[in-house]
Amino acid sequence: MAKTLQWGGRFTEEPDAALVAFGSSLDDDLVLASFDVRTSQAHVSALATGKIIDATTERALRKALAQVKDEIDAGDFAAFARAGVEDIHGAIDARVRELCPNGEGEWLHAGRSRNDQVATTLLLYGRARAEEGQAAALEVVRELTERAKEELGAGTLLCATTHWQPAQPALLAFWLIAAAEGFARAAKRFSVARDATRESCPLGSGAVAGSTLPLDRETPARELGFAAPSRNAMDAIGNRDAILDVAHAFVRAAIDASRIAAELVIWCTPAFGYANLGDAASTGSSLMPQKRNPDPFELVRATAAELTGTYAGALATLCGLPLSYHRDLQQTKRLAIATIEHGHATLRAFARALAGVQFDRDRMNALAADGYAVATDIADALILSGISARRAHEMVGRAVARAEREHRPLCEEDLHELASEAGVRTLDAPLDARSSVNAKCTIGSTSPTEVRKSLSSLAIERSHLSSLSIERNPGLSSRASARKSAHDVEGSASRHMRE
Ligand code: ARG
Numbered sequence: 001m002a003k004t005l006q007w008g009g010r011f012t013e014e015p016d017a018a019l020v021a022f023g024s025s026l027d028d029d030l031v032l033a034s035f036d037v038r039t040s041q042a043h044v045s046a047l048a049t050g051k052i053i054d055a056t057t058e059r060a061l062r063k064a065l066a067q068v069k070d071e072i073d074a075g076d077f078a079a080f081a082r083a084g085v086e087d088i089h090g091a092i093d094a095r096v097r098e099l100c101p102n103g104e105g106e107w108l109h110a111g112r113s114r115n116d117q118v119a120t121t122l123l124l125y126g127r128a129r130a131e132e133g134q135a136a137a138l139e140v141v142r143e144l145t146e147r148a149k150e151e152l153g154a155g156t157l158l159c160a161t162t163h164w165q166p167a168q169p170a171l172l173a174f175w176l177i178a179a180a181e182g183f184a185r186a187a188k189r190f191s192v193a194r195d196a197t198r199e200s201c202p203l204g205s206g207a208v209a210g211s212t213l214p215l216d217r218e219t220p221a222r223e224l225g226f227a228a229p230s231r232n233a234m235d236a237i238g239n240r241d242a243i244l245d246v247a248h249a250f251v252r253a254a255i256d257a258s259r260i261a262a263e264l265v266i267w268c269t270p271a272f273g274y275a276n277l278g279d280a281a282s283t284g285s286s287l288m289p290q291k292r293n294p295d296p297f298e299l300v301r302a303t304a305a306e307l308t309g310t311y312a313g314a315l316a317t318l319c320g321l322p323l324s325y326h327r328d329l330q331q332t333k334r335l336a337i338a339t340i341e342h343g344h345a346t347l348r349a350f351a352r353a354l355a356g357v358q359f360d361r362d363r364m365n366a367l368a369a370d371g372y373a374v375a376t377d378i379a380d381a382l383i384l385s386g387i388s389a390r391r392a393h394e395m396v397g398r399a400v401a402r403a404e405r406e407h408r409p410l411c412e413e414d415l416h417e418l419a420s421e422a423g424v425r426t427l428d429a430p431l432d433a434r435s436s437v438n439a440k441c442t443i444g445s446t447s448p449t450e451v452r453k454s455l456s457s458l459a460i461e462r463s464h465l466s467s468l469s470i471e472r473n474p475g476l477s478s479r480a481s482a483r484k485s486a487h488d489v490e491g492s493a494s495r496h497m498r499e
Contacts, residue, residue, distance in 0.1 A: 006090050028334040029088040033072045035124040042220035049216035060104035064096045089114045111215045113207035115237040115325040120203040126246040129340050130194035136347040137187040144180035148173040156361045157368035157433045166371025169433035170446040179260045186253035187465045193245040201226035205233035238324045247336045250343025251311045257350040258304030261297035268294045273363045281356035296353035303346045311339045368433035372400045377436050381429035
């Protein structure tokens with residue numbers, strides 16, 4: 001029977017190579033390799049503390065696993081994990097058997113099934129990616145808030161739209177913060193998803209009902225940074241909730257990115273002329289020499305749509321799936337990994353492209369009050385002078401229609417007429433975009449004071465979220481987490497100094 005497979009004793013015929021190839025998930029789960037090694041190392045602890053293996057076997061297994069880890073880090077393992085192996089989990093087991101001189105490798109799988117191995121490995125992988133997703137989301141928040149600070153300083157205006165039609169004057173900084181808010185929520189979603197991957201450790205659940213071997217379940221759970229061993233083996237091996245939570249966080253963040261990307265694609269058109277995507281992020285045309293295309297943003301837009309489909313596919317594999325392990329879960333794994341990997345790449349690409357956007361302040365300022373965008377403020381002024389909301393709306397609507405017929409903006413003359421119609425001496429209402437913005441007085445509005453406030457509260461939230469990712473990550477090796485903490489602290493300290 002093929003040596004690479006982990007079963008075969010009960011069969012007399014060789015497996016059909018085409019069906020083995022059809023059933024292999026190796027191309028999709030190679031990305032799990034280093035996480036699987038950690039799962040295997042923790043299982044060695046379970047075997048050793050449970051006195052199922054002796055010290056010599058433990059040493060040999062640990063040495064072989066360390067070598068596999070080196071091969072993975074050096075990029076050599078993919079060559080070993082070749083056709084005939086069902087998945088990365090089997091590939092690592094096969095390599096350990098090959099590396100152990102006296103058959104110690106035959107002990108690695110004692111009491112373990114790929115069912116608890118896959119479930120545990122997926123959680124470790126999901127936890128690491130959730131961490132990276134959170135960092136990527138926070139990087140977008142950082143970029144957007146830095147830009148908001150610059151544009152607030154420059155006082156850049158923007159005609160805020162609804163339905164893409166001119167609505168009300170706003171600050172460009174206000175728009176940038178609106179964009180950042182979504183990514184702050186995304187960062188929180190990553191943090192919650194990461195916590196879900198730490199709750200309970202499936203390792204030691206075996207195939208479905210636990211083991212008659214005295215496996216230590218506490219030590220591996222602790223070693224791998226889980227809060228506790230899982231409570232129910234049947235649930236533990238078939239549960240994919242946490243990895244789907246991580247995938248969901250990536251899809252949602254990609255959707256957030258796609259909305260901003262779609263708007264920037266329009267802003268970069270000459271007709272709008274609000275923004276220009278720098279050379280490094282733009283692409284040209286093979287035929288039209290003048291072209292400057294915002295491809296990264298278009299790809300972000302399309303990838304978010306693709307990921308939504310992939311994620312829906314992952315959910316669909318679970319519909320009607322009975323409890324316990326079924327091979328269908330291999331497809332859930334494949335689709336969840338695809339969602340996470342592409343989601344991660346999308347977020348990072350989005351952050352890079354975003355950094356290349358330059359705004360045309362003059363153009364934005366010039367158009368900020370276009371399309372009678374101050375009309376609402378004029379209606380508000382009428383309301384403050386005692387006119388009912390309905391009537392004020394009607395009166396200003398008529399003034400707009402008049403101005404539109406005469407191809408001119410609303411002017412002082414219109415305010416005089418509205419005042420006399422309302423029976424008041426004067427109407428104190430803004431006619432230009434800057435006065436409109438400055439006159440806003442509600443919490444969360446586009447007034448410079450409110451924008452400044454929301455910027456500083458967002459900065460506090462961002463540093464809180466970055467600190468969460470350090471504190472709550474006992475799953476990282478202590479060296480890696482020390483490195484990471486130092487990096488984050490340095491980063492947030494220098495950010496604080498700039499703020
Ligand atoms: N390739 C499978 C997966 O990735 C491994 C689990 C196989 N378990 C089994 N009982 N056939 O999900």
